[in-house]
Amino acid sequence: MSRKAARTAGRRAGPRTLTGAQVVWECLTREGVSHVFGYPGGAILPVYDAMPAYPVHHVLARHEQGAVHMADGFARAGGGVGVAMATSGPGATNMVTGIATAMMDSSPLVCITGQVSSALIGSDAFQETDITGVTLPITKHNYLVTETDDIAPALREAFYIARSGRPGPVLVDITKDAQQGACAFDWNAAEPTPPGYRPDHRPRAGDLRHALDLINGASRPVMLVGHGVILAGAEGLLKAFAERTTIPVAMTLLGIGAFPGSHPLNLGMMGLHGEAWVNEAVQQADLLIALGMRFDDRVTGKLADFAPRARKIHVEIDPAELNKNVQVDVGLIGDVREVLETLLPGVAPNDHSAWLARIEDLRRHATARSIQSFEDDGHLYAAHAIHDLWQATRGTALVVTDVGQHQMWEAQYYRHDAARSLITSGGLGPMGFALPAAIGARLARPDADVWAVVGDGGFQMTMAELGTMVQEGVKVNVAIINNGCLGMVRQLQTFFYGARYHATPLVNPDFVTLASAYGIRGIRVTERAGVTPAVHEAAAHGGPVLLDIRVESDDAVYPMVAAGAGLDQMIRRPAQEAIR
Ligand SMILES: Cc1cc2nc3c(=O)[nH]c(=O)nc-3n(C[C@H](O)[C@H](O)[C@H](O)COP(=O)(O)OP(=O)(O)OC[C@H]3O[C@@H](n4cnc5c(N)ncnc54)[C@H](O)[C@@H]3O)c2cc1C
Ligand SMILES: Cc1ncc(C[n+]2csc(CCOP(=O)(O)OP(=O)(O)O)c2C)c(N)n1
Numbered sequence: 001m002s003r004k005a006a007r008t009a010g011r012r013a014g015p016r017t018l019t020g021a022q023v024v025w026e027c028l029t030r031e032g033v034s035h036v037f038g039y040p041g042g043a044i045l046p047v048y049d050a051m052p053a054y055p056v057h058h059v060l061a062r063h064e065q066g067a068v069h070m071a072d073g074f075a076r077a078g079g080g081v082g083v084a085m086a087t088s089g090p091g092a093t094n095m096v097t098g099i100a101t102a103m104m105d106s107s108p109l110v111c112i113t114g115q116v117s118s119a120l121i122g123s124d125a126f127q128e129t130d131i132t133g134v135t136l137p138i139t140k141h142n143y144l145v146t147e148t149d150d151i152a153p154a155l156r157e158a159f160y161i162a163r164s165g166r167p168g169p170v171l172v173d174i175t176k177d178a179q180q181g182a183c184a185f186d187w188n189a190a191e192p193t194p195p196g197y198r199p200d201h202r203p204r205a206g207d208l209r210h211a212l213d214l215i216n217g218a219s220r221p222v223m224l225v226g227h228g229v230i231l232a233g234a235e236g237l238l239k240a241f242a243e244r245t246t247i248p249v250a251m252t253l254l255g256i257g258a259f260p261g262s263h264p265l266n267l268g269m270m271g272l273h274g275e276a277w278v279n280e281a282v283q284q285a286d287l288l289i290a291l292g293m294r295f296d297d298r299v300t301g302k303l304a305d306f307a308p309r310a311r312k313i314h315v316e317i318d319p320a321e322l323n324k325n326v327q328v329d330v331g332l333i334g335d336v337r338e339v340l341e342t343l344l345p346g347v348a349p350n351d352h353s354a355w356l357a358r359i360e361d362l363r364r365h366a367t368a369r370s371i372q373s374f375e376d377d378g379h380l381y382a383a384h385a386i387h388d389l390w391q392a393t394r395g396t397a398l399v400v401t402d403v404g405q406h407q408m409w410e411a412q413y414y415r416h417d418a419a420r421s422l423i424t425s426g427g428l429g430p431m432g433f434a435l436p437a438a439i440g441a442r443l444a445r446p447d448a449d450v451w452a453v454v455g456d457g458g459f460q461m462t463m464a465e466l467g468t469m470v471q472e473g474v475k476v477n478v479a480i481i482n483n484g485c486l487g488m489v490r491q492l493q494t495f496f497y498g499a500r501y502h503a504t505p506l507v508n509p510d511f512v513t514l515a516s517a518y519g520i521r522g523i524r525v526t527e528r529a530g531v532t533p534a535v536h537e538a539a540a541h542g543g544p545v546l547l548d549i550r551v552e553s554d555d556a557v558y559p560m561v562a563a564g565a566g567l568d569q570m571i572r573r574p575a576q577e578a579i580r
């Protein structure tokens, strides 16, 4: 069915008789879904069989984990809801890592699984897994649908819940007999009315006044900006707020891009691998204004020592996050965009030049220890490779990272000016995220220059998705930061386990040859001078390009706050002489 025909069908009055499988696609079409990422099997086959009549493009992943990460990357890049689909049993259980990833990072997904027929439920039938039971703690909500009539209400509610309030993944498990049955399809009657679910919160007037008093009276304020600002689309308001108040902005890993990286008020990333001056500023601040971030333990370090001199304001859409980790003076429950809109007229233009000068001093001091200021000693360091990738792409790429050292170096050395230009898994941090999430991101934003920056370990967890990339004709460039080891874990062994490197060295395949097996151009880079030309070659090439960037393995991400230490007790990079 063409898009036009589908729209006409949508306007047709009165209920029509459809199979459950057709209802699934009707609902997806009416929800505006353009792509579904999935993998078929017996229990979901009625749905797949009905698919061709609908204007939705199905992307066949190579593994259901990949399908969910693709849907997640699609949602994070494009701002809509990502949709993934799988069969019962192993198909559904393979989705678990992807669903948990989306849950931890508040990413809106609808995952649809087939289930054995309702008469067989509980009989240990072939490929029967209680997936609603399995995913109960890792979904925002889930449904087991055993009646054809219930499919449309469940799916409409699933989309509503996934995208409203604090976004998150919702799973809809549909038995095979419900897919095969028939019902009178009535879109309007399926309007979502989930009982007890109230995602619309507004802060109290008294709390707003209190917040304004604190903001207007602070002399060493810092804004802590998180993913919620991007989810709310509040970047413009944040910039106006920061510029009017001249309050500097620190970002969480997932908040990167919410405020332009090149803006003079941008401090950079805070946290256990945050920049030294940012953590020091947080610790010295007299006011923290936390916007759409959840005080993750990677951000706070030892809670008892966190920002001891600061009053704290927390703007947050989920009441459960308020005073969960950090006790605050003022909690403003609501959408950060609406809250900033309300606060903006009441904030006084301010001059914090003395405070900004003090932070600038901290920054100058820390920069002397940055690897960027070290002269080239013939080794290729990951930080240099990422810095050069940033320069060669003029900072305009949409970068999707995996998990590990390269992820932290990307956050430190690739400067992001736009929201949704860095996609990374923060809360769960599953290796294998980058390649499939980058495929989803590129499908959501076909004009973006998408780069997957991935470790040699994580790449091998989902590298089969190169097949999806080729089958779909998707141009994602891949930069493998190849240090020959599980770098982030090796780093822990270096510092805390007497440099006993058990189970962290990797024997890798020849990634360039591997790429060629998929018909993908591969380029090996072994010295710093090779990075920029390789990035330019990738940009000029019509299809995807894979760079195997061989970097120094004996390196660590600095600064580093050890587990249980305060945010200002950072292990710093030794001076250049010391590492020679
Ligand atoms: C190896 C590794 C190292 C890491 N090191 C660091 C580090 O050094 N520094 C760091 O910052 N992170 C680090 N992380 C990431 C960290 O674990 C967390 O994922 C991250 O700090 C969470 O950022 P966040 O709170 O902004 O985003 P999320 O976890 O996505 O939380 C967003 C918050 O915003 C709220 N929200 C959503 N929508 C709205 C809205 N419309 N209005 C208001 N509120 C809203 C949500 O309810 C939620 O509380 C690391 C991760 C890994 C894997
Ligand atoms: C699925 C999964 N297993 C284990 C880990 C623990 N872990 C975190 S980082 C890391 C090493 C990653 O190595 P690599 O992908 O090569 O990246 P590097 O740190 O070397 O840049 C490991 C094993 C994880 N995050 N995810």
Ligand SMILES: [Mg+2]
Residues within 6 Å of the ligand: 455, 456, 457, 481, 482, 483, 484, 485, 486, 487
């Ligand atoms: Mg590695």
